[in-house]
Amino acid sequence: xxxxxxxxxxxxxxxxxxxxxxxxxxxxxxxxxxxxxxxxxxxxxxxxxxxxxxxxxxxxxxxxxxxxxxxxxxxxxxxxxxxxxxxxxxxxxxxxxxxxxxxxxxxxxxxxxxxxxxxxxxxxxxxxxxxxxxxxxxxxxxxxxxxxxxxxxxxxxxxxxxxxxxxxxxxxxxxxxxxxxxxxxxxxxxxxxxxxxxxxxxxxxxxxxxxxxxxxxxxxxxxxxxxxxxxxxxxxxxxxxxxxxxxxxxxxxxxxxxxxxxxxxxxxxxxxxxxxxxxxxxxxxxxxxxxxxxx
Numbered sequence: 001x002x003x004x005x006x007x008x009x010x011x012x013x014x015x016x017x018x019x020x021x022x023x024x025x026x027x028x029x030x031x032x033x034x035x036x037x038x039x040x041x042x043x044x045x046x047x048x049x050x051x052x053x054x055x056x057x058x059x060x061x062x063x064x065x066x067x068x069x070x071x072x073x074x075x076x077x078x079x080x081x082x083x084x085x086x087x088x089x090x091x092x093x094x095x096x097x098x099x100x101x102x103x104x105x106x107x108x109x110x111x112x113x114x115x116x117x118x119x120x121x122x123x124x125x126x127x128x129x130x131x132x133x134x135x136x137x138x139x140x141x142x143x144x145x146x147x148x149x150x151x152x153x154x155x156x157x158x159x160x161x162x163x164x165x166x167x168x169x170x171x172x173x174x175x176x177x178x179x180x181x182x183x184x185x186x187x188x189x190x191x192x193x194x195x196x197x198x199x200x201x202x203x204x205x206x207x208x209x210x211x212x213x214x215x216x217x218x219x220x221x222x223x224x225x226x227x228x229x230x231x232x233x234x235x236x237x238x239x240x241x242x243x244x245x246x247x248x249x250x251x252x253x254x255x256x257x258x259x260x261x262x263x264x265x266x267x268x269x270x271x272x273x274x275x276x277x278x279x280x281x282x283x284x285x286x287x288x289x290x291x292x293x294x295x
Contacts, residue, residue: 010086010097011065017276019154021283022177023057024050026155026170028290029235030162033169049115053161056111056119057154059104064130064150066101070094071134079195115161122160126153137196141207144185145178148220152178169234176227177279183220184275186213187255191264210262221252228282237289244285248278 027050069076069087077088086092092100105127112123130150136143155173160166186204189196190213193205205213228248232241251274258270 010069010092010100011062018181018279019061019151019177020054020057021279022173023053023154023158024283025231025286026173027053027158027162028287029169030159032235032290032294033167034163049161052111052115053158056108056115056123056161057157059108059111060127060130061151063101063104063108063127064133066097066104067131068134070097070101075199075201078199079192081191081195116164118164119157119161126157129153137201137203139202141202141204143202144182144189144204144220147185148178148180148182151181152176169231172227172231172234176224176231179220179224179227180278183217183224183252184255184271186217186220187259187267188271190214190259190262191267210264214256214259214262218256221256225249225252232286235286236293237286238293240289240292241286244282244289247281247285251275251278251281 031046069085073087073094076082076085083089087094087097108127109120109123113120130153133143133147133150136146140146152174155177156166156170159170189203190205190210193203193210193213195201196203196206203213204216208216225245225248228245231237232245235241255270255274258266258274
């Protein structure tokens, strides 16, 4: 059990909650758009499909985090904040991490193959985008948006798993998720601004300073709110969903209030206690709105 816990800590498995709820919203709205819930496909088949899509997303994210930890192991070892991570500290060996990452990647491809032909055909592109993020901070301060774009694939992936076609609605969710992720990644990177600058790594805080980075993070979260509202409009959502968006706006405001003026010591609390609630809140209110409108 300890070994499993070590691997889960290495890949920050708990952070899966940032993307999966929004993928779940896209999946539910895809069901509604297609009428599959009450038509030709039995509900048990939909549950199985949702499980396979969730497995594919969780496996790809696990592979991406494992790959990131492997690629960044020397950087992590030099950073006092990250030196205690599993690979630099020796809790998880390099070869063990490599095997774990390859197994997670294999599970992802098998899950994508089991969903439909389109998802399997696109699976290498998604894998390249998600794994490639690990190198972005070596080249560009836009790395936060590269991470957001990679994780933002989740809602579109859920939609394609169900309907096998592109649409504006999941794109709105994907863009909202992209800016949501980018915003809090900028905040998180503020903790390492001086270290990144010394190492020649690229990030918004190391390139433009913490104050400017906090401003960009606020703009990113405003953009996220805008795309969440657009997704609600495209889905025909009602007032309950509107309450959910208002709650998310309040959570974003609280998060940025906590770190105002460069209060970097409060970033972990803003990240884990406030920011982590955003996607779950959207999921709960979107699902409640969907249910009430069809009751």
